[in-house]
Amino acid sequence: MHLDQKVSLKTLHTFGMEVEARYFVEAKTHSEVLTLLNYRHMIHMPILFLGGGSNVLFTGDFKGIVIRINSKGIVIREEDQTHVHVTAEAGENWDEFVQYCVNQGWAGLENLSMIPGKVGAAPIQNIGAYGVEVKDSIESVQVVDISTGKQRRFTNAECQFGYRDSIFKRELKGKVIILNVTFRLRKIDESHDERISGLQGDKVAERSLLRLDYGDIREELENMGATVPTIRSVREAVCNIRRRKLPDPAEIGNAGSFFKNPVIDREKMELLQPVFPGMPFYPQSPASQSFKIPAAWLIDQCGWKGYRSGDAGVHTAQPLVLVNYGNSTGLQVLSLANQIMDSVYQKFGINLEPEVNVIS
Numbered sequence: 145m146h147l148d149q150k151v152s153l154k155t156l157h158t159f160g161m162e163v164e165a166r167y168f169v170e171a172k173t174h175s176e177v178l179t180l181l182n183y184r185h186m187i188h189m190p191i192l193f194l195g196g197g198s199n200v201l202f203t204g205d206f207k208g209i210v211i212r213i214n215s216k217g218i219v220i221r222e223e224d225q226t227h228v229h230v231t232a233e234a235g236e237n238w239d240e241f242v243q244y245c246v247n248q249g250w251a252g253l254e255n256l257s258m259i260p261g262k263v264g265a266a267p268i269q270n271i272g273a274y275g276v277e278v279k280d281s282i283e284s285v286q287v288v289d290i291s292t293g294k295q296r297r298f299t300n301a302e303c304q305f306g307y308r309d310s311i312f313k314r315e316l317k318g319k320v321i322i323l324n325v326t327f328r329l330r331k332i333d334e335s336h337d338e339r340i341s342g343l344q345g346d347k348v349a350e351r352s353l354l355r356l357d358y359g360d361i362r363e364e365l366e367n368m369g370a371t372v373p374t375i376r377s378v379r380e381a382v383c384n385i386r387r388r389k390l391p392d393p394a395e396i397g398n399a400g401s402f403f404k405n406p407v408i409d410r411e412k413m414e415l416l417q418p419v420f421p422g423m424p425f426y427p428q429s430p431a432s433q434s435f436k437i438p439a440a441w442l443i444d445q446c447g448w449k450g451y452r453s454g455d456a457g458v459h460t461a462q463p464l465v466l467v468n469y470g471n472s473t474g475l476q477v478l479s480l481a482n483q484i485m486d487s488v489y490q491k492f493g494i495n496l497e498p499e500v501n502v503i504s
């Protein structure tokens with residue numbers, strides 16, 4: 145392992161700001177992560193554990209040590225006729241892992257295709273897209289406590305998953321390192337399904353428990369001519385939609401949705417609906433006592449879509465995504481985020497909560 149000084153982080157996070165770490169080290173294996181922890185009592189400066197850098201905003205240089213987790217490995221723990229239990233190390237690239245699972249015929253993660261980042265960060269904000277959250281497939285998460293060096297395995301229930309939320313984003317933020325994640329995925333022999341049963345598209349989907357109901361997935365599958373949906377075609381459909389809707393960080397710096405979609409209670413909903421009859425809303429269980437409102441719509445209504453100040457901006461097609469057109473600083477993006485939050489609050493009385501981790 146190499147401890148380097150004054151390392152540029154520009155290419156190591158998707159917002160692409162020109163910031164540097166005072167010290168930088170990459171842990172390429174599980175045991176290198178543990179070795180680094182043995183030195184924790186000698187490190188008297190802030191520590192940042194970095195995965196793919198796709199959910200962080202640096203407001204300036206990081207005046208401490210950045211430890212980049214790059215441990216690799218995928219191991220089958222257990223397998224029966226219907227399910228496989230597979231463990232992936234924290235430094236595995238998320239989308240490559242999803243692709244691997246799809247190739248094996250293991251269902252569960254295909255709707256989460258093309259989300260940037262590493263496996264280790266996936267449970268932290270319980271990544272979600274196209275009607276699926278990673279919690280639906282996580283069996284357990286192995287962590288090491290930074291202050292004691294003790295390892296512990298969290299069951300799915302102990303992770304306290306919620307919408308873009310988990311115990312790792314709250315009580316345990318900065319206190320543990322996620323070492324690996326174990327997933328429980330369904331084994332699907334799609335060719336077998338099709339061959340022996342001759343089922344039509346929707347029936348196969350139902351048997352395979354594919355999730356096709358969110359957004360434009362069915363329409364995209366139709367456009368692709370995929371009459372019998374499979375985990376492969378669902379992955380492809382999701383990738384096509386994402387390429388159309390979201391900016392590619394290789395071209396325009398961004399960290400995906402900057403804010404979470406707010407959830408409001410029934411009372412608030414009844415106040416807002418007569419004033420804004422066109423406001424989209426999604427009832428949340430239990431018993432529809434709360435409603436998720438698309439933050440993109442709220443921001444759009446406040447006139448921010450396509451706004452640009454210097455190199456900081458609001459994406460032209462998806463106003464929930466703040467962007468760096470090249471030379472923006474993190475503080476400029478943060479200032480824009482604060483202006484957006486103020487205007488949404490003034491117009492709708494709704495507080496937007498950032499999804500991105502602001503690192504100062």
Ligand code: FAD
Nearest residue numbers: 195196197198199260261262264265271272321322399400
């Ligand atoms: P990083 O940005 O490196 O880290 C995020 C946080 O986790 C930091 O606080 C870091 O310190 C901590 N951390 C990272 N690894 C570890 C570890 N092993 N142990 C302890 N702490 C750790 N998210 C979604 O949920 N759904 C989407 O559809 C989605 N789409 C996106 C599209 C784009 C174009 C972009 C840029 C981002 C998108 N995101 C989405 C957000 C992002 O991809 C996810 O949050 C992803 O899980 C972040 O992974 P990462 O490895 O890049 O984490």
Ligand code: EPU
Nearest residue numbers: 273274400401403404405424438440441444461462463464
């Ligand atoms: N909308 C507008 N104007 C626009 C664009 C969208 O009003 O210009 C409204 C529309 O009502 C649209 C709604 O916003 O129906 C939702 O838009 P979209 O389908 O793009 O999804 P989102 O709610 O903005 C969420 C996640 C994404 C995830 C997609 C797909 C959050 C915070 N964001 O976005 O996750 O990929 O759904 O499931 O939940 C991320 O977390 O970084 C992320 C990209």
